[in-house]
Amino acid sequence: MYYVGIDLGGTNVAAGIVDGEGRLLAKASVPCPRGAEPIADSIAQAARLAAEKAGVEVSQARSVGLASPGNIDPEGGVVFHAYNLELDHAPLADMVTQRLGLPALLENDANAAALGEFVAGAGMGHKSLVAVTLGTGVGSGAVLEGKLYTGFNYSGMEAGHTVIHRGGRACTCGRKGCWEAYASATGLIRSTREAMEANPHSGLWRLAPTLDQVNGKTPFDAAQAGDAVAQAVLDEYIEDLACGLANLINILQPEVLCIGGGICAQGENLLAPLRSALNREEFTKDSPRRTKLCVAQLGNDAGIIGGAMVPLYR
Numbered sequence: 001m002y003y004v005g006i007d008l009g010g011t012n013v014a015a016g017i018v019d020g021e022g023r024l025l026a027k028a029s030v031p032c033p034r035g036a037e038p039i040a041d042s043i044a045q046a047a048r049l050a051a052e053k054a055g056v057e058v059s060q061a062r063s064v065g066l067a068s069p070g071n072i073d074p075e076g077g078v079v080f081h082a083y084n085l086e087l088d089h090a091p092l093a094d095m096v097t098q099r100l101g102l103p104a105l106l107e108n109d110a111n112a113a114a115l116g117e118f119v120a121g122a123g124m125g126h127k128s129l130v131a132v133t134l135g136t137g138v139g140s141g142a143v144l145e146g147k148l149y150t151g152f153n154y155s156g157m158e159a160g161h162t163v164i165h166r167g168g169r170a171c172t173c174g175r176k177g178c179w180e181a182y183a184s185a186t187g188l189i190r191s192t193r194e195a196m197e198a199n200p201h202s203g204l205w206r207l208a209p210t211l212d213q214v215n216g217k218t219p220f221d222a223a224q225a226g227d228a229v230a231q232a233v234l235d236e237y238i239e240d241l242a243c244g245l246a247n248l249i250n251i252l253q254p255e256v257l258c259i260g261g262g263i264c265a266q267g268e269n270l271l272a273p274l275r276s277a278l279n280r281e282e283f284t285k286d287s288p289r290r291t292k293l294c295v296a297q298l299g300n301d302a303g304i305i306g307g308a309m310v311p312l313y314r
Contacts, residue, residue: 001019001020001062002017002018002019002025002054002056002060002061002062003017003018003019003020003061003062003063003064003065003308003309003311004016004017004018004047004050004051004058004061004063004064004065004100004102004308005017005018005024005064005065005067005112005303005304005305005306005307005308005309006043006046006047006064006065006066006067006096006304006307007067007109007112007300007303007304007307008032008039008043008066008067008068008069008085008109009032009069010032010069010084010085011031011032012029012030012031012032013029013030013031013032013039013042013043013045013046014027014028014029014046014300014303014304015027015028015029015043015046015047015049015050015304016028016050016301016304016305016308017050017051017053017054017056017061017308018304018305018308018309020312021120022116022119022120022305022308022309023120024120024301024304024305025054025056026050026051026053026054026055027050027053027301027304028046028049028050028052028053029046030042030045030046030049032085034085034086035085035086035087036079036086036087036090036091036092036095037095039085039087039090039092040092040095040096040098040099041099043064043066043096043099044096044099044100047064047100058100058101058102059101059102061102062102062103062311063102063103063104063105063311064096064097064100064102064103064104064105064308065104065105065107065112065306065307065308065309065310065311066092066093066096066104066105066106066107066307067107067108067109067111067112067113067303067304067306067307068082068087068092068106068107068108068109069082069084069085069108069109070082070083070085070087071155072106072107072108072154073106073154074105074106074107074108074150074154074314075154076091076093077091077092077093077094077104077105077106078090078091078092078093078106079092079106092104092106093105093106103311105310105311105314107148107306107307107310107314108141108150108154109139109303110131110133110139110140110141110157111141111148111150111157111306112141112302112303112306112307112310113131113133113139113141113260113296113298113302113303113306114129114130114131114140114141114142114143114148114157114302114306115141115143115148115305115306115309115310115313116298116301116302116303116304116305116306116307116309117129117131117258117260117296117297117298117302117306118131118143118306118313119305119306119309119313120298120305121258121296121297121298121302121305122256122258122294122295122296122297123143123255123256123258126255126256127145127146127255128142128143128144128145128146128252128253128254128255128256129142129143129254129255129256129257129258130142130157130248130249130252130254130256130257130258131257131258131259131260131296131302132159132244132245132248132257132258132259132260133259133260133261133296134183134184134185134241134259134260134261134262134263134264135184135185135186135261135262136184136185136186137160137172137180137184137186138159138160138179138180138183138184138244139160140157140158140159140160140248141157142156142157142252142254143313144252144254146313147313147314148310148313148314150314159179159244159247159248160178160179160180160183160184160244161173161175161178161179161180162178162179162244162247163175163176163177163178163179164177164178164179164182164240164243164244164247165177165181165182165240168181168182169181169182169187169190179240179243179244179247182237182240182241183237183240183241183244185215185216185261185262185263187237187240188216188219188233188237188263189214189215189216189218191219191233191236191237192204192208192214192218192219192230192233193211193214195229195230195232195233196208196211196214196229197211199229202222202227202229202230203222203225203226203227203229203230204218204219204222204227204229204230206222207221207222216262216263217262217265217266218230219233219234219237220234220266220269220270224269234273235273238270238273238274238277239277241274242274242277242278242281243281245257245259245274245278245293246277246278246281246282249278249282249283249284249291250282250283250284253284253291254291255291255292256291256292256294257291257292257293257294258293258294258295258296258297259293259294259295259296260295260296260299260302264295264296267295271293271294271295274293275293278293
């Protein structure tokens with residue numbers, strides 16, 4: 001049995017043909033337009049291209065799973081709001097069904113990525129996993145006891161919008177001090193820029209002569225070169241990131257907690273201090289059974305695989 005997985009992004013619509021074990025057989029992508037009708041057309045186009053690469057017909061698939069950003073209603077198959085894609089109360093699942101003749105299921109993109117990691121990545125062989133993605137924001141999803149957790153209204157696991165600094169930085173959600181405002185790549189870049197402005201002689205300026213040139217790698221490179229200001233930025237970032245991770249572990253106690261995003265390319269430069277912080281912060285720090293912290297394995301394929309697997313794990 002085959003399943004079609006779609007990962008709807010701001011730049012591309014990525015599609016894949018996935019088997020019942022979560023193996024990605026083939027994938028294809030096309031540019032992502034704006035607006036419901038053009039996006040539905042592009043989803044169908046990408047799905048057919050992926051099927052052609054896999055040597056199968058789209059009609060042989062059992063279903064198509066759509067991993068979408070924004071505020072969505074998976075039960076009704078409607079994207080309420082995904083403003084960067086110009087989707088507003090769009091019945092995207094029905095629109096895709098009309099084009100491909102397959103049942104279409106809609107899921108939040110962070111939830112789909114978590115499911116992909118559970119089935120075919122960092123969570124293989126385990127019963128529970130939490131996935132956290134550090135990008136422009138902080139995305140998170142969970143699979144608990146073998147089922148995708150979404151909450152009764154499909155809005156659960158918005159861990160990025162839990163507060164770690166009451167009255168802190170303003171967040172896009174309207175709250176202040178959200179974990180996302182500090183632990184995302186955007187948050188790290190902001191902290192680095194603030195430190196540079198306060199320390200004009202820091203070595204950070206040699207790596208990023210203008211504030212616009214700062215990226216998530218900048219403070220790591222500067223700290224490795226011995227810059228104390230950069231190291232202080234990273235120390236604070238690790239504490240903020242670990243705070244949110246410890247909260248998730250203490251509440252859910254998953255077998256695996258994987259983190260993804262470009263920052264995770266730092267490997268042990270990130271994981272080692274994180275583990276040290278969690279050794280202080282976790283409630284179960286003295287238990288022989290503790291959550292495994294690791295880097296996500298599937299990269300950009302996680303949403304495709306997770307989207308495809310939604311009918312088996314929702």
